[in-house]
Every structure is written in structure tokens, then in C-alpha cells.
Amino acid sequence: MEALFTYFIKVNGLLITFFLAYYFLLRKETFFNKNRWFLLLGLFASVLLPLITFTKTIWVEPSPVVYETFSNDFVPYIIENKIIEEPIDWNSILFYVYLGISVVFIVKILIEILSFFRIIKFGKRTKTSEAILIDNESNENPFSFFNHIVFNSQMFSEDELQHIISHENIHVKEKHSIDVLVSKVFCAIIWVNPIMWFYQKEMLQNLEYIADAKASVITQDKINYQKTLLKVVTNQHQLSITNQFYQSLIKKRIVMLNTNQSNQRKSWKYALILPVLSAFMLLFQVETVAQVKENLSSTNSKNNSSIITKNTSDEELKKLEKTYSVENQKLQITNVKRDKNGEIIEIKLTLDSGKTYNKVLERKSFEPINDIRIFVNSDGNNVQSVDFKEIDSKAAYAVETENISEYNYVSLDNLKKDGKEVVLIINGQIKGAEEKIKLLKNEKLGERKQISATEFKKKYHQKADKNKLYFEVKTMALDYEFVTTTFDVYDLIETRFQMKNEIVNDNQKALYYFNDKEITSKVAKNIKGELITEIIQILPNTTMVAEYGEKGKYGVVKINSETKSTRNKLYIINGKEVLQSEIPKGTTISLDGMINDLSNEEGIKKYGQKAKDGVLIFNGKSIFVTEEDQVKTEIESAKNEIDISKPEIERSRIEIEKENRKVISGGNWSDVEKELKKERELKAQQNLKLSTEELEVRRAKREKILNERRKLMEEKKKQLEIRRKEIEEKTKK
Known part of the structure; x- marks a missing residue:
């Protein structure tokens, strides 16, 4: 929102600059055509120039930091969920109010366009080589809109009408209606700026100057032309989107008709806007970025460092990744999430050293992160190492990941909260001050429950410290590691085939099995729908996939023609109870009603233990259809189509x-x-x-x-x- 407001201020500033330049330097000159293009250029330049930015990079020397000076006391604490009352966002409210008023102005323009078409609908049309003349009986002033000229011939003599048509033909030929519409749209968008309304007025006045100057030359009767202007002064009913033969400030138009042509040497005035635009670009459109020199090699034992703050931009984070990725270590900054104010509340730093473990610092909170320092150590042998550490102790928790064989483990750092040391009891095991408890990667920490020092002493028979906080935590398995899709008798063959192909297309590199026999993804794609009763997807990066070794690193898909599970649902078909195992394989059910699916508990309550695997109730009339019946039906249908077609073929x-x-x-x-x-x-x-x-x-x-x-x-x-x-x-x- 702040960026949009800044852009809006710049647009209005440039509009005012162009208007003042025109009003004080060009308004009294007779360079009408040049003025037209100057005013149009001012509108579009005001909108486009604030979008153009240049970047200036300043290289600074990195600040030396001694690695040993960082204390291990700076450790994260557990964040508790807090209900934060959201303040009223007045910026958004004002934005939508402003937008609503702009929409009203746009609608007004559309209504005027519709009014124009209603006016020309009932007039007498005469098409000329330059325009379409509309002679109507209304009291409207003569006007033009694109290639239409509207007038009332009964109100003017033949000579006066000729003057009017000559004037309006200039508007049509030079497409002045585009200028009118552009100025109207800009007023609708920038309605809050009064200068925009004066700007529009000057644009329309200048268009009349152009038409007056050229029409008076064509008619060669400047005196009578001026009298025609005065004749239409009394009628002021008009559409604002059109080019009016009559415009207010008629005195200025007559004065301009009698003004001598300006000397071409005065064209230099147009160039005066260029220094102002250049100053605008240099002062407001050049962004200065401070970049730490990538001087990672050092013969001394100095350490280069940078700090990530809550306000660090995404572009700066990318530069830090590049700066602190040395030959043997690669820095990755991911999972960046910001709040409404653009401040970082979540971030993850990963340092891949190519060894059996990766160092990870992850922060998740509802509040902005604390500063994180990234630094490079270099010893006397020029051996460099990158590391990072949080400066303050207010954040979520940090994790360090180790890849050992096919299993992944996570280690929690020591924790602090409100300046007090946090003691974690994970699955009944107390985490010591310097001890690191490893968790399987397919596990996660569950709910944290704080207990008092007295309760800790009583429950775990150890001495409690009132200056420490005690939390009990239990680990939980991840939500799922595999997905099983089992097809019922009412699932069509086409549905099974299509679902299987969608899984194959999304998992091209996965390891495939059909009835426990390894196959390729190409073979899996050709398995017919009638052979599929179950599809099991084992997801990548899970413990279950580890048993398949390197082949299964992209996941495993098992397709079975015989359901491996012992599930045996109870079906209620046509009011009768039928177990799933009693229905022949390859049989589908054609039904004309809905299917109700009861859970295990509901099924047992209503139908007893035979419904322990769930119940499907088929409402309406249901018919068993075997595969043989389907083939016979298809053959019979083909024969019927041929018989039906014979008379038609003969008639044809x-x-x-x-x-x-x-x-x-x-x-x-x-x-x-x-x-x-x-x-x-x-x-x-x-x-x-x-x-x-x-x-x-x-x-x-x-x-x-x-x-x-x-x-x-x-x-x-x-x-x-x-x-x-x-x-x-x-x-x-």
C-alpha cells in the first residue's frame, strides 16, 4: 500500500509540473498542434516515468567479526500462540472508498457515450467522404464524436452551417475525440487532484483553438465565422465527451483567432521540461543499494559478516545467498514469509556442506524475526567456513538436520523464554542443558504443556529450579506417508483408468509395481481399467520409501488387480444385505439413485458386526452388471444402430x-x-x-x-x- 501511495504522489507531482509549464510558458503561444502533443505527453509521462527505476550499487568493506565472541547463550525459545487483535486497516478503507468514487466517474462516462448513441439514432444521416452528418431536431449545440457530426439545420443559415461543419470536420479528421476520452479517464482516476481538472480544461480549449484556426482558413471569412461562434452561446446543453462547436471562454477563442502566429524561435520553451524530468529521475528514481564486497579469501584471521533483519528485501536475500556460497558450502535462504507490514516473520537458512548433515536455522512466529548474523571464518591456512547465528533470543526454535543412511534426524537447540532457560521433557526424557535429543524426521513435536517446578520435581524425582521453565512434549507421527485408493463396485472402468493415468502422469519418475511385480511407468499407463481394484502411493521423503533404496527416491506406486486389504464392506442393494466379498469380480452396479456411506461406528450400530468395515446404501433400483453383460449390451447396441440406420441409408x-x-x-x-x-x-x-x-x-x-x-x-x-x-x-x- 505504501508503494502505491508513493507512486500516486509521483504521478500527481509530474502532472502539476507539466500543467505549470504549459500554463506559464505555452498557453499564449499559437503552437496549437505542438501544445496538443505536449499535453498528451504530460499525461502518459506522468504515469510511466515513476515506473522506471535505476539501481546504483555502492560496494562497502565487510565488517570484521570474531566468531569466538558469539555466546552460546543466544538461543531461541518456544513461541506460544497469542490472539492478536487486528487493528482497523484505515489505508485499505480509504483505498476502496477512492476506488469507488473513480468507478462512479467511469460509469458517468459510459452513460454519456450511451446518450450520444441515443441522440444519433433518430437523426437524418448523410454520409460524406470525411464524416457522417446527423441532422436532428434537438436543441443540442453542434458537436462531433469520432466520425459523427451532429447539428440542427433549422437553427442556422446555410453559411453558418458550412462554418460549423468545417470546424467539426477538423475535430473528426484529427481524431480529437481520443484526446477528450483520455482526459476524461485521467480525471476519473486522479479526481482528487484539482490540477487534473484544470489540465483537462486546457486540453479541450486547445483542441478548439486547433479547429478554429484551420476552419477559419478553409472558410476564408473570419468575421462571419466569429459571428457563428457568438450565435450558439445562448444554448449550453451539451455532452462532456464530445467536441463542442460552442465552448465556454468564447472570448479567448475569438482573441486567439485574431492573434498573430508565434515566432518559431519560441519553440525552445518545450525543451525546458527536460531538465525538470531529468532531475526527477535522478532524485527519485535511482535506488542506492549497499553491497558487501565478496572478498571471502583472506590471509589474516578476519571474519566477514552480514546481518539479516526483519526489513531485509528479497533481492538482498538473494545477494546474500550468492555472497556466502563458497567453494565447499552453499547457503540457501527459503520459506520467507512476511506480515502485512512487509516484515519477515518466517525464514529458513540452510547451509549445505556436502557432508552427512546440513545446518538449518528456521524461524516461525507471529512477530517479526530478530536479527540473524551470517559470517565467514578464515584461519591462517585460508580455510573458509560459513556460519550463521541469531543475535537475540526471541524467535521460534532452530533445527539441525543430519542425513544418516536412509534416515533423517532433527536436533533441537537449547531453548530460552523470557530470559529463562527452558527444559524440555520429550516423551518422558529430560533434555539436559547441553544434550541434544534426536527425532526421526517423519515425526513432529506435538502439543507443549508447561508444568510447574513443583510438579516437575514430584513427577520426575529430580531437583527443580524456579528460574527455569519446564515443558512436556510428545512426538507425533506425520499425518500420512502413503495414500491408498480402493475402488468399489459402482466405480466405472473409465474412472479407474483415468485416475490411474493421472497418478502416472504426476509421478513419471516413481517406482511402479503391478501385483508386486516391478514394471515401468509406460507399462503402468497401459494397464486396463477393469484390472484395477487398488492403487497405493508411497510418498517420497518418507521412512516407508526407504526400503526401496535408490529406485524409490521419487516415490512408489503399487497397482493391484486384487485388493490387498481385508476390507469387506456391507452393501444394501435393493433392500438386501450383500457383503463386498460376495459380489463377483468385474461386476459393476447400475443405479438410479444416490449412495449413502455410513462410517464403521454408524454401520455397527445399525447392522451389527458385519458392518465393521462400513456400509454403502444404494438408494433406488440397482442392477448388477457383469463384464459379459456389458459386452452383450455393446454388441446389441451396435446391431440396433445398424438396423435403425438401414432405412435412413436407403432413403438417402x-x-x-x-x-x-x-x-x-x-x-x-x-x-x-x-x-x-x-x-x-x-x-x-x-x-x-x-x-x-x-x-x-x-x-x-x-x-x-x-x-x-x-x-x-x-x-x-x-x-x-x-x-x-x-x-x-x-x-x-
Whole structure:
């Protein structure tokens, strides 16, 4: 919000600068066209220049820090969740109020555009080479908007009308309507700045100067042109989005018509804005960044250091990563989270030394972080080492990660809170002052419970110190390490196939098994949906995946055609109780109602122990559909489609034949019918004249065709029988 406010101030400052330059230097000059482009340039430059920034880097010598001077007493403490009352964000409220007023102005512009179209809708149109003339009977002043010129011919003589059209043609030809709309939009956005409204007024006045100067040259009658201007003064009803023949300040327009042309030598005034813009860019658009010199090698035992504060920018964090990544150690700064004020409340620093462990400093809190110092030690042999440490003791907790074989461990640093040492009792084990208790990485710390010194002494039979705080903590397993998807009888084959392919596409590098046999991801993608009853995903970076070694580092996906779990749900189908194990494999259920899923507890309460694995209640009428039934249904559906299509194909053939005949003969439909009838009669007469031998040949041909069709049908029946047997074998298995 602060950045937006700064940008807004800069935009308004530049607008005022351009307006003052025009008002005091250019307003009285007759460089009307140049003034037009100067004013437009002022609007767009005011918006764009504050977006352009330059960066100036100042290199500073790193501050020496002696590593041994850091005390081990600076350690984090446990952050307790506090309910913080959020203050009223007045900045956001003011922003939305301002935005709402801008929207009102924009809506007003749109209403005026609609009013313009309503005006021209009922007028008499005459199209010329330059514009569309709209003659209406309203009392509107003559005006133009883009390529439309609107006037009332009854209000003016022919000569006066010619002056008006010449004037408005200049507006149309030079597209002055664009300038009007641009100025209106800027006023809607920067309405709070009164200078913007004066700026718009000067823009519109200058457009009239341009049209007056050029129209008076075309008419060659400056006196009568001025009289026409005076005639329309009395009527002031107008649309603000249009170019008006009448504008207020008519005296200024007449004065400008009679003013001598300015000397071209005065064009130097336009250049006076350049030094002001240059000063603006140098003073406000150059950011100075202090960068620590990357002089990590030192022959002395000096130490270079930098400090991360709550206000350190993301760009500075990236530079620190680069600066403190030496040959044998790499610094990574991640998980950066900021509050509404842009202050860092969460951050993670990782130092990868390529050894069996990585050093990690992680801070999580609702409050801004304390300063973190990053430093480089260099001994007499020029052996460099990077390290970091928190300067204050107010933060969350730090962790140090070690990668030992296929397991990961986390060590907690000593903790402090409110200046007092914190003693942690993790899973009943007391953490000593310098002792580090290791936790499996697939575990996390649970709820922390503070106990009194008296309670600690009584429970753990050790001497308690009133200057220490005691917390009991239990470790908890992570939420999950694997995901199992088991398909029910109502899951369609297409659904199983699609879900499996989505998993494969998202885990291309994973290790795949089908019925405990290792396969490739390509083979997994081709497994048919009807073969899938269960998919198990073991996630990467978990303890479960460790048993698969290097192959399973990207996760493991197991696809089974037989469900490995012992789950046996109770189904209520058509009012009858059926266990999942009693339904043949490959069978689906077609239903016309909803499915209610009861939990184990609800199921046992209603149906007894047989519902211990849950209950699915199928509402409405349900039908068992075996795989064989599905194949038969598909074949029957294909046959029906062919039978239904035969009459349509025959009708289409006859229509095509008729159409061809009609096109060839040039006749009508009745002629075609007569031709086809004659042709059928002629064929019948020819058949009567055929000899017995010729008829026999034709019969033989037909018999041969019929035999071929019979063979095809027999072959199809055999294929269906083979398919039926395969389905029966699968069902038995």
C-alpha cells in the first residue's frame, strides 16, 4: 500500500509540473498542434516515468567479526500462540472508498457515450467522404464524436452551417475525440487532484483553438465565422465527451483567432521540461543499494559478516545467498514469509556442506524475526567456513538436520523464554542443558504443556529450579506417508483408468509395481481399467520409501488387480444385505439413485458386526452388471444402430439418385419419379426375356453372396463364444 501511495504522489507531482509549464510558458503561444502533443505527453509521462527505476550499487568493506565472541547463550525459545487483535486497516478503507468514487466517474462516462448513441439514432444521416452528418431536431449545440457530426439545420443559415461543419470536420479528421476520452479517464482516476481538472480544461480549449484556426482558413471569412461562434452561446446543453462547436471562454477563442502566429524561435520553451524530468529521475528514481564486497579469501584471521533483519528485501536475500556460497558450502535462504507490514516473520537458512548433515536455522512466529548474523571464518591456512547465528533470543526454535543412511534426524537447540532457560521433557526424557535429543524426521513435536517446578520435581524425582521453565512434549507421527485408493463396485472402468493415468502422469519418475511385480511407468499407463481394484502411493521423503533404496527416491506406486486389504464392506442393494466379498469380480452396479456411506461406528450400530468395515446404501433400483453383460449390451447396441440406420441409408440413396436425375435432366420431382418407374418396368421386361441359363447364373451369384455372409456370421458367433468363456474363467477365479 505504501508503494502505491508513493507512486500516486509521483504521478500527481509530474502532472502539476507539466500543467505549470504549459500554463506559464505555452498557453499564449499559437503552437496549437505542438501544445496538443505536449499535453498528451504530460499525461502518459506522468504515469510511466515513476515506473522506471535505476539501481546504483555502492560496494562497502565487510565488517570484521570474531566468531569466538558469539555466546552460546543466544538461543531461541518456544513461541506460544497469542490472539492478536487486528487493528482497523484505515489505508485499505480509504483505498476502496477512492476506488469507488473513480468507478462512479467511469460509469458517468459510459452513460454519456450511451446518450450520444441515443441522440444519433433518430437523426437524418448523410454520409460524406470525411464524416457522417446527423441532422436532428434537438436543441443540442453542434458537436462531433469520432466520425459523427451532429447539428440542427433549422437553427442556422446555410453559411453558418458550412462554418460549423468545417470546424467539426477538423475535430473528426484529427481524431480529437481520443484526446477528450483520455482526459476524461485521467480525471476519473486522479479526481482528487484539482490540477487534473484544470489540465483537462486546457486540453479541450486547445483542441478548439486547433479547429478554429484551420476552419477559419478553409472558410476564408473570419468575421462571419466569429459571428457563428457568438450565435450558439445562448444554448449550453451539451455532452462532456464530445467536441463542442460552442465552448465556454468564447472570448479567448475569438482573441486567439485574431492573434498573430508565434515566432518559431519560441519553440525552445518545450525543451525546458527536460531538465525538470531529468532531475526527477535522478532524485527519485535511482535506488542506492549497499553491497558487501565478496572478498571471502583472506590471509589474516578476519571474519566477514552480514546481518539479516526483519526489513531485509528479497533481492538482498538473494545477494546474500550468492555472497556466502563458497567453494565447499552453499547457503540457501527459503520459506520467507512476511506480515502485512512487509516484515519477515518466517525464514529458513540452510547451509549445505556436502557432508552427512546440513545446518538449518528456521524461524516461525507471529512477530517479526530478530536479527540473524551470517559470517565467514578464515584461519591462517585460508580455510573458509560459513556460519550463521541469531543475535537475540526471541524467535521460534532452530533445527539441525543430519542425513544418516536412509534416515533423517532433527536436533533441537537449547531453548530460552523470557530470559529463562527452558527444559524440555520429550516423551518422558529430560533434555539436559547441553544434550541434544534426536527425532526421526517423519515425526513432529506435538502439543507443549508447561508444568510447574513443583510438579516437575514430584513427577520426575529430580531437583527443580524456579528460574527455569519446564515443558512436556510428545512426538507425533506425520499425518500420512502413503495414500491408498480402493475402488468399489459402482466405480466405472473409465474412472479407474483415468485416475490411474493421472497418478502416472504426476509421478513419471516413481517406482511402479503391478501385483508386486516391478514394471515401468509406460507399462503402468497401459494397464486396463477393469484390472484395477487398488492403487497405493508411497510418498517420497518418507521412512516407508526407504526400503526401496535408490529406485524409490521419487516415490512408489503399487497397482493391484486384487485388493490387498481385508476390507469387506456391507452393501444394501435393493433392500438386501450383500457383503463386498460376495459380489463377483468385474461386476459393476447400475443405479438410479444416490449412495449413502455410513462410517464403521454408524454401520455397527445399525447392522451389527458385519458392518465393521462400513456400509454403502444404494438408494433406488440397482442392477448388477457383469463384464459379459456389458459386452452383450455393446454388441446389441451396435446391431440396433445398424438396423435403425438401414432405412435412413436407403432413403438417402434414393434421394441422392433423384437429385442426380433431376440435375441431369433439368426436370422436376414428378419427372424423376416417372423416369424411375419406367426404368423399373424396363428391367422387369428384360428379366422376362432372360434365358434359363442367364437366370441360373444370377441365382448362383446371389447364393454365393449369401454363403459369404453366413460364414461371417458364424465367425462372429465363434468370437463371441470365446469371449464369453474368458469372462466365465475370470469370474470363477
